[in-house]
Amino acid sequence: xxxxxxxxxxxxxxxxxxxxxxxxxxxxxxxxxxxxxxxxxxxxxxxxxxxxxxxxxxxxxxxxxxxxxxxxxxxxxxxxxxxxxxxxxxxxxxxxxxxxxxxxxxxxxxxxxxxxxxxxxxxxxxxxxxxxxxxxxxxxxxxxxxxxxxxxxxxxxxxxxxxxxxxxxxxxxxxxxxxxxxxxxxxxxxxxxxxxxxxxxxxxxxxxxxxxxxxxxxxxxxxxxxxxxxxxxxxxxxxxxxxxxxxxxxxxxxxxxxxxxxxxxxxxxxxxxxxxxxxxxxxxxxxxxxxxxxxxxxxxxxxxxxxxxxxxxxxxxxxxxxxxxxxxxxxxxxxxxxxxxxxxxxxxxxxxxxxxxxxxxxxxxxxxxxxxxxxxxxxxxxxxxxxxxxxxxxxxxxxxxxxxxxxxxxxxxxxxxxxxxxxxxxxxxxxxxxxxxxxxxxxxxxxxxxxxxxxxxxxxxxxxxxxxxxxxxxxxxxxxxxxxxxxxxxxxxxxxxxxxxxxxxxxxxxxxxxxxxxxxxxxxxxxxxxxxxxxxxxxxxxxxxxxxxxxxxxxxxxxxxxxxxxxxxxxx
Numbered sequence: 021x022x023x024x025x026x027x028x029x030x031x032x033x034x035x036x037x038x039x040x041x042x043x044x045x046x047x048x049x050x051x052x053x054x055x056x057x058x059x060x061x062x063x064x065x066x067x068x069x070x071x072x073x074x075x076x077x078x079x080x081x082x083x084x085x086x087x088x089x090x091x092x093x094x095x096x097x098x099x100x101x102x103x104x105x106x107x108x109x110x111x112x113x114x115x116x117x118x119x120x121x122x123x124x125x126x127x128x129x130x131x132x133x134x135x136x137x138x139x140x141x142x143x144x145x146x147x148x149x150x151x152x153x154x155x156x157x158x159x160x161x162x163x164x165x166x167x168x169x170x171x172x173x174x175x176x177x178x179x180x181x182x183x184x185x186x187x188x189x190x191x192x193x194x195x196x197x198x199x200x201x202x203x204x205x206x207x208x209x210x211x212x213x214x215x216x217x218x219x220x221x222x223x224x225x226x227x228x229x230x231x232x233x234x235x236x237x238x239x240x241x242x243x244x245x246x247x248x249x250x251x252x253x254x255x256x257x258x259x260x261x262x263x264x265x266x267x268x269x270x271x272x273x274x275x276x277x278x279x280x281x282x283x284x285x286x287x288x289x290x291x292x293x294x295x296x297x298x299x300x301x302x303x304x305x306x307x308x309x310x311x312x313x314x315x316x317x318x319x320x321x322x323x324x325x326x327x328x329x330x331x332x333x334x335x336x337x338x339x340x341x342x343x344x345x346x347x348x349x350x351x352x353x354x355x356x357x358x359x360x361x362x363x364x365x366x367x368x369x370x371x372x373x374x375x376x377x378x379x380x381x382x383x384x385x386x387x388x389x390x391x392x393x394x395x396x397x398x399x400x401x402x403x404x405x406x407x408x409x410x411x412x413x414x415x416x417x418x419x420x421x422x423x424x425x426x427x428x429x430x431x432x433x434x435x436x437x438x439x440x441x442x443x444x445x446x447x448x449x450x451x452x453x454x455x456x457x458x459x460x461x462x463x464x465x466x467x468x469x470x471x472x473x474x475x476x477x478x479x480x481x482x483x484x485x486x487x488x489x490x491x492x493x494x495x496x497x498x499x500x501x502x503x504x505x506x507x508x509x510x511x512x513x514x515x516x517x518x519x520x521x522x523x524x525x526x527x528x529x530x531x532x533x534x535x536x537x538x539x540x541x542x543x544x545x546x547x548x549x550x551x552x553x554x555x556x557x558x559x560x561x562x563x564x565x566x567x568x569x570x571x572x573x574x575x576x577x578x579x580x581x582x583x584x585x586x587x588x589x590x591x592x
Contacts, residue, residue: 033251033252033255034223034227034251034252034254034255035248035251035252035255038223038226038251039081040078040081040085041085041088041105041107041116042085042104042105042107043056043057043085043089043103043104044104046078046081046082046085047211047215047216047219047247048077048209048210048211048212048215048216048247049077049078049082049208049209049211051209052082052206052207052208055206056082056086056089056103056206057103058103060089060090060101060102060103061102061103063101065090065101065184066203066204067176067179067183067184067185067202068176068179068184068185068186068187068202068203068204069083069086069184069185069186069187069203069204069206070161070187070189070192070195070199070200070203070204070205070206071083071186071187071188071189071206071208072188072189072190072192072205072206072207072208073190073207073208073209073210074190074210074245074246075190075246075248075249076243076246076247076248076249076250077208077209077210077211077245077246077247077248078208078247079159079188079189079190079208080157080159080188082206082208083157083159083186083188084115084116084123084157085105086155086184086186087115087120087123087155087157087186088105088107088111088112088115088116089101089102089103089104089105090151090152090153090155090184091111091112091115091120091122091123091151091152091153091155092105092106092109092111092112093109093110093111093152094106094109095108095109097109100152101152110150111150111151120150120151121149121150122148122149122150122151122153122154122155123151123154123155123157124140124143124154124155124156124157125157125158125159126140126156126157126158126159127159127160128158128159128160128161128162128163128164129159129160129163132163132164132165132168133165133167133168134165134167134168134170134171136168137164137167137168137171137172138171140156141171141172141175144156144175144179144180144183145180147180147182148182152182153182153183153184154182154183154184155183155184155185155186156183156184156185156186157186157188158185158186158187158188159188160188160189160190161187161188161189161195161199162189162190162191162192162193162194162195166196169196169198169199172199173198173199173202176199176202176203177202185203187199187203192205209245210244210245210246211243211245211246211247212245213237213240213241213243214240216239216240216243216245216247216250217233217236217237217239217240219247220236220239220240220250220251220254221233221236223251223254224236224254224258227258229258229265230263230264230265231254231257231258231264231265232264232265232266232267234266234267234341235257235265235266235267235269235270237341238267238270238271238274239253239254239257239270239274242274253273253274256273257269257270257273260273272308274313279317279341279343279344280343280347281300281304282314282317282318282321283321283343283347283351284300285297285300285301285304285314285318285388286318286321286322286351287351288300289318289388289391289392290351290354290355290359290363292392292393293392294389294392297388297392298385298388298389301314301381301384301385301388305381310380311374311380311381311383311384312371312374312375312380312384314384315367315370315371315374315384315387316371318367319364319367319368319371322360322363322364322367323364324340324344324348325348325351325352325355325360326352326357326360326361326364328348328349328352329352329355329357329360330357332349332352335348335349335352362394363391363394366387366390366391366394367387367391369387370383370384370386370387370388370390370391373386373387374387456490456517456519457513457517458490459488460479460483460485460488460493460534461534463479463493463509463513464476464479464480464534466513466516466517467479467512470512470516472512475508475509475512478501478502478505479505479509479534480533480534480535481498481500481533481534481535482497482498482499482500482501482502482505482533483495483496483497483498483501483505483533483534484496484497484498484529484530484531484532484533485530485531486526486528486530486531487526491519491520491521491522492521492522492523492524493509493510493521493522493523493524494523494524494525494526495523495525495526495530496525496526496527496528496529496530497525498533506523506524506525507523509521509523510522510523542570545570546567546570549567549570550567555567
């Protein structure tokens, strides 16, 4: 048994086992393949190549294929550089097995210093030992130090005819322009999901496994354009169990939420149904869903609905599932573009909050609560239109008084406990066109007119006035008054009136609050009405009746009859 284990072939991950060996094996990089193939076929081989793109799209693979193409001698040993390496000659086999002496691979992430670069440059001037060209492959070249780049410049500009440089990077912006100008740059694109899904299906079949097309689509979508990332996910999926690997298994493996549940959640959020939406989030979390991935799924859905809203034919994409096409059309018709764009912005900000929060579930719930409350808000254009109408109609359009501009700098505020006050030296505010309030009731009316309804309610309900004069207010706060009421009132009065106000807290009892005074006045009017003979007579006719409200009717005086013509002449 020991001998059997020792001689068994070690397992190779799919990303290595199915690494492309020729340009024809590469997927999703047609422009790159065509350009390099034509250049090699015509003998136009540059001294430096810069390959850039996201992780896992084939940069290092392309570099190794180029090294084989440059040094291939064909099965008969007489061939020259070719865009189709044979894979059989000694050089092709040695390069494929990472053991060719004339192909030097260097990881710039671990060898960033100028010393390593000078060591590499010193060996450039020597001719290759076995191959036609000495090929230097430097991965993650943007990690090199500035001194290392400077040491490389002269050699890169005028290298020996037998030396070729191939650089790979995921961050092209960090590569100095002086280096880029000495290389031919090739941008490797992300591979689209449909191409990846088809590619992974072929690999699964070659491995003797059955994977459902929706499961392959999930893997391709999670790969985000990276062939290698998707192959790693496929490697995991092939170990999930016997028989056909279905969509639900892959979804559980990736921690994703069922697409139909994402549609359900988004629908509840747009309708503002908080309790069902939060219950669904809790259910999804208990089933293993990652809160950050849930926000990401909602972002993807928002983008999908926006695309359908602007271009309805996008719903016919064959890569989309049936539920995405059917429910996507329905929801895109029901939602407006401002709502979708606002949802996108809030979810995008919420994704960062959720990812960095100590409790991702709580952060995700707070994001969705904000989204629910903002879903039915009018767009900024509509708000601007309403404000303009309000200004034109004197406040009737929004059911409130006209909004006035607020002064840019706050007025001085003071607060004291036990009847004393300490003014705060702050710059005075700009003058306001509003008349100066001459009583505390007018201060409350001013807060109402300015639209600060919270301050207006607190002043009318929780303030017991002790003293009022122009520029100075002294009051006793009620038990439920906010702690910063005096400060806030002084600041707001300074902004609204353009002058300095001192607001202080007193220990004296003070007057009844305005609401208490209004209630007492209403009770007095009601008692007087109940004593009126006509009211008593009416209530006796209708047993069980009660006075709900007392209103004072203003009766306009009767118009005088017009004078007769003859009388008018006599008067004249």
